Amino acid sequence: MGAVVGTLSLQTRQRRPSRDRVCDDLELSVVCHRPEALDLLEAQSNFNRKELQVLYRGFKNECPSGVVNEETFKQIYSQFFPHGDASTYAHYLFNAFDSSQSGSIKFEDFVTALSILLRGTTTEKLQWTFNLYDINKDGYINKEEMTDIVKAIYDMMGRFTYPAMKTDTTRQHVDAFFQKMDKNRDGVVTLDEFILSCQEDENIMRSLQLFENVI
């Protein structure tokens, strides 16, 4: 009987390392991340103190631990698009926000991205957008990446749209995009091509100004 108990306890002891790892993960996520000082953030971003305070209060309320992981991010983003499936696009967005590729968004990442998107120059915004489209972050947007992005965007629309989605809608959209952006017809879009093409398009330039008073 004692031997049985002994072997049983041995087994549990062997299994414990994995449990410890799980416990470690839990502990990690429980530990708070504190952002940098308010002055530093104010200097680094284009927001003033009050705006940063409002942003942080909201952020801290939603994520008391100070970080947002990808699952939570996807859930949050999906709530804005109940018609369709926003998880793929949220994944790309998450990677775009998570500049340090650490797997979680901290408040600084949040503020940096918002600062660019809302208060940045058009070049910065376009750069950010390029970074979003460039899924593997190699400096080039090729057709596959663009197709993925466009498909993710169309997924957010859901099934019930007017007019109904056809099978080649995505492909057509991507082709139109490449037609416009790829100046030297080499099949990839570089950052300079992208910025140049967007600057030529008045509509894009105008709509970039639209989101300035979001905060």
Next chain:
Amino acid sequence: MAAGVATWLPFARAAAVGWLPLAKKNMPKPPVDKKSRNDEILFVNVSGLRFQTWKNTLDRYPDTLLGSSEKEFFYNEDTQEYFFDRDPEMFRHILNFYRTGKLHYPRQECIQAFDEELAFYGIVPDIIGDCCMEEYRDRKKENQERLAEDTEAEMATDTPLPPESTSRERLWRAFENPHTSTMALVFYYVTGFFIAVSVIANVVETVPCRPLKGSKKDLPCGEKYTLAFFCMDTACVLIFTFEYLMRLFAAPSRCKFMRSVMSVIDVVAIMPYYIGLVMPENEDVSGAFVTLRVFRVFRIFKFSRHSQGLRILGYTLKSCASELGFLLFSLTMAIIIFATVMFYAEKGTKGTNFTSIPASFWYTIVTMTTLGYGDMVPNTIAGKIFGSICSLSGVLVIALPVPVIVSNFSRIYHQNQRADKMRAQQKVRQARIRMAKKGTTNAFLQYKEEGGFQFRDNDSALCLKNRSSFEHQHHHLLHCLEKTTNHEFTDELTFSEMCMTESVGYRTSRSTSISSQQGLSTSCCPRRSKRRAIRLANSTVSVSRGSVQELDTLQVHKTSIGHQSRSSLNARTEDLKLNCEDRDFTAAIISIPTPPANTPDESLPPSPAIPGILRNSRCSFTHERVKISSL
């Protein structure tokens, strides 16, 4: 949408910059937020206890009192604070709800007081978090049952019947509540008396009386005074039959009555007599007939109509049947094991009682329950050893689990209730999420239809007045997505209809029969709609853009009513059920057109009648659509 998500909306809108290079059409202009965006601290004075909170915190739930403009009614200009003449202790919990998004139920508070506070502040109790939901539900149910008992008791004694009740209803009521009329009470006691008489007669029948003259043997009284007993039995059975037939006549639902336990007992109690009447005095069947007489003892169960305690006992046994079953099963296992062992232990002995394993069952049961009749005893040493082990284990097997089973029964019973509640809650939650999604979808579609994207001055902002800035911005975001992809959001009905019409492919004049449109759009199930489409293929079916527009406006009309109630997150569960049964218009609905759906909303009060509002609107919506078809 969850209020906390409002925090993330600015970032979601900012991320929309990512769509810009891809957009096929121009982005719409964002809504202008005229209110000042500065966050301020509000002072809330609740009966002298001052609370302070950010304005944003309260704005998280715009469909409650504190989150909407309703709190302006309570604003005190002199002291620059919001004053509420309510319970300050309870307010703490209410405010915590705004802060954390979870509503907790304080256990020491009275459930009704808590409910009243929630109703005052416009918070629906469904939002109570999981940690406190069980407690809340239990207390609420307890309270409701207590109230129901009180009202039932009141009703049973005091309420007079409505004068138009038929004699049948009066009779049923007399049977169910004997206290209502003197006749009923008399009948109640008479039947009770006769039940007692019948049972006693059955018992006394078998007692040996002094034998007849000239015979030595003791006769049971039943055979001595056959006629007397027969007359008594007849009288009782006549009364019981009469009572049963009366109940059957008076019952509001005869099938249900016949299936109920009490009526089965009634039938079983009187059947033996009739069968005995019918059966001839045949030796062969009289054995079976004697067995039938046993069923006369069931008359004693008729007392359960007269006794609340018996009913409760019956219900208890029924509910802990699984526990009893388990006890029986484990006992059976132990019995079989020990019987086998005892049989093989005693096999060698001559003249032993343990002739077979089933014969040993009797010994095992008697020993395990520590009865020990002594009619079967082991003789061998091995048998005695195993016999003693048997009796010891009997004590353990029976005496130990019984208290455990008793408490298990109580725990498992409550656990089952909780499991059901959890399942129901899960369903409700899923349904709520679905409905919230649907609500958001519909809100956006309706927003579009109302032309919410052109800039409106204050004059024409009437239809938009109920929207918060959050909704404006969210709709702008969705509109941006539409422009990016050059596709528009629609809902399921329109979409399936459009697919349908593309497959049918007739285009004629504008005047379509809505009945055919109904046929197309009513079913979500494509099989059904295909069938209808085939039927209508020869008729003129047209869905020009105009009639689809019509459909859109009609649907918008429907959903707008849904939106005048509080936000979908707060919607009650009754609403959700209504959403599901929405699809059943048939082409056959021809009825008098009712006035437009706006009036029911204004006339009905909000929260308790939300199902009423939706129901009314849906009915009238159906009528409206039919009205158009008569053109």
